[in-house]
Amino acid sequence: MVTPSSPFSFLDDFINRVGSRLQPPDWVIHEVQHRAVLFLNHVLQQEPEAQQRLARQQGRVVEFEWRFVTMRVVATPAGLLDLAPEGVAPELMLVLAETSPFGLARAAVRGEKPAVRIEGDVQLAAEVNWLVDHVRWDVEDDLARLIGDVPAHTVATGARRVVEGLRQFVGERGGKPAGSAGDE
Structure with missing residues (x-):
């Protein structure tokens, strides 16, 4: 979290104001999400154990949320990820509690995981946690x-x-x- 005396508090407030007002077109959001899934799959392909674990979760949908950004992915039979079809209910929701981009960056630099609110299937959450802990680019x-x-x-x-x-x-x-x- 950015403290009021932080030199980044002004930038954090600015990002909050601008981000809530300006929304990119749907096609831009879809394209960025598609690129993110391609990158995640590239990383997953370097770890066969991760692919085996994801293959066991095939068809299950996980939703990630941070501020005004939402992304739903589904596990494929190949042990990779794909964007979930519109309207599919997620079996697991992961919401990042830290709203400040600078707070997330600080946690990443420290090597810490950000706080996450978890709702849904506990077993699927455990598999996602394993992936976060063991898969590295x-x-x-x-x-x-x-x-x-x-x-x-x-x-x-x-x-x-x-x-x-x-x-x-x-x-x-x-x-x-x-x-x-x-x-x-």
């Missing part, structure tokens, strides 16, 4: 296909160092509000 492998192994390893190592530095910075600053005694 191998960025270095994908980058190596484009630029080669050595440059990809160098870029990935540099990125890991930057992320670790951000984690340390956010961890040090996370518990202290601006203007507290520790800032002097």
